[in-house]
Amino acid sequence: MRADAASSYLVADIGGTHARFALAQADGTPGTPVVMQTCDFADFPQALSAFIDKHAKGPVAAAAICGAGPVSDGVIAMTNCPWIIDRRQIAAACGIAEVEIINDFTAIAHALPHLGLADLDRIGGGEADPAAPAGVLGAGTGLGVSGLISKNETAIALSGEGGHVGLSPASDRELEIFRHLLAERGRISAETILSGPGIATLYRTLAIIDGAASRADEHKTAALTAEHITQRAAAGTDARAVETLDLFSGWLGAVAGDLALTLGAKGGIYLAGGIAGRLGPLFNKTLFRQRFEAKGRFESYMAAIPCYLITRDNPALIGLAALLRQSRDTAKSS
Structure with missing residues (x-):
């Protein structure tokens, strides 16, 4: 994963009721999330575009997104929400070169090594x-x-x-x-x-x-x-x-x-x-x-x-940001 210093990294946790979006910092820490109601948007790309237009100050180089449902070929058909999260659709609609799609609890599992006793x-x-x-x-x-x-x-x-x-x-x-x-x-x-x-x-x-x-x-x-x-x-x-x-x-x-x-x-x-x-x-x-x-x-x-x-609030976003950081580190060493 390669990007210039001005690029943003986006993480999003999509549940049946709420969608949480944040920009990840350079050290892999997610910023303050913006919470949206899934019922307020016709589909996921509409909600994602609304967040990017308002909060991203530069191009989004990569995104890690999790949703409540099984992942099949880069697509999540949400279990308790009518949205479809499609990696290829997101890349095309929002101009994001690299998109990672995982299950929401897989994202939380990624966060476990980054949680402390507090x-x-x-x-x-x-x-x-x-x-x-x-x-x-x-x-x-x-x-x-x-x-x-x-x-x-x-x-x-x-x-x-x-x-x-x-x-x-x-x-x-x-x-x-x-x-x-x-x-x-x-x-x-x-x-x-x-x-x-x-x-x-x-x-x-x-x-x-x-x-x-x-x-x-x-x-x-x-x-x-x-x-x-x-x-x-x-x-x-x-x-x-x-x-x-x-x-x-x-x-x-x-x-x-x-x-x-x-x-x-x-x-x-x-x-x-x-x-x-x-x-x-x-x-x-x-x-x-x-x-x-x-x-x-x-x-x-x-x-x-x-x-x-x-x-700790928003563990899924922590896990997604860690996954993006891991991808960046792997790209740098390759």
């Missing part, structure tokens, strides 16, 4: 093994999953769609929820519950199976968003809202534990995404950790693995 809130476990794999997951509009594997001093970030794996019940209450959702949907993925829309689904399902939602108020319950439910739980006026967030916390721990087992993630499990951090004390870390470790014969193995809540 950027993390530890949730139990022992000390992380820096040479071992690490896992990343987080709930927002959807559920993102990735991992980081180190080999010969090179960090390799994984790209996948682990948020769509199956979810398992572990109590009679969870079985009740499953029976209702199976009849309604036919399949329950982790993202069905572990996402913003999933919190609303969980609350509505609890109301129905408890017989609390009459036909007259079913539409009112269905209209409640994760934000509304969180507000009710924080106010202490709605026991069902509190139960919803407890169930969310426990199930997130179970899925995080499955990821740790799959990767052998003795390097730790890192929670990103918007929901866990925004919940504050309503995120039940005790239940999370209990379910994380509850893996039968592997409980002692799991007890040693640390979990961390990423508290």
Whole structure:
């Protein structure tokens, strides 16, 4: 990657609801992001052009962009947003010579080596093994999953769609929820519950199976968003809202534990995404950790693995900027 000193480097993190754009500094640090609503733009190139026209002071030499969806031949068809992110379209429409497209949680995995203890809130476990794999997951509009594997001093970030794996019940209450959702949907993925829309689904399902939602108020319950439910739980006026967030916390721990087992993630499990951090004390870390470790014969193995809540803002942009810097360094040495 070669560019003159006046060139800009752009990073962008595109979620189902928000699009975050920033210009990366020469040392690989992203600048202050500009946050846009995806619903305000017809497509991604329109939003990208609006950012470049207003904020870029020179040509954009290269861009690293991540989105919430699988990457296929340089294209992301967003999972929870109608946008298409196409590397070739971006290069042609915006005149950017080099464009890198990756999954949003792959970008967060790239950020892990650049986070310090001040950027993390530890949730139990022992000390992380820096040479071992690490896992990343987080709930927002959807559920993102990735991992980081180190080999010969090179960090390799994984790209996948682990948020769509199956979810398992572990109590009679969870079985009740499953029976209702199976009849309604036919399949329950982790993202069905572990996402913003999933919190609303969980609350509505609890109301129905408890017989609390009459036909007259079913539409009112269905209209409640994760934000509304969180507000009710924080106010202490709605026991069902509190139960919803407890169930969310426990199930997130179970899925995080499955990821740790799959990767052998003795390097730790890192929670990103918007929901866990925004919940504050309503995120039940005790239940999370209990379910994380509850893996039968592997409980002692799991007890040693640390979990961390990423508290630093915009880790995906940090990972994207690091990826651009790595590309520049590789180009200089070639």
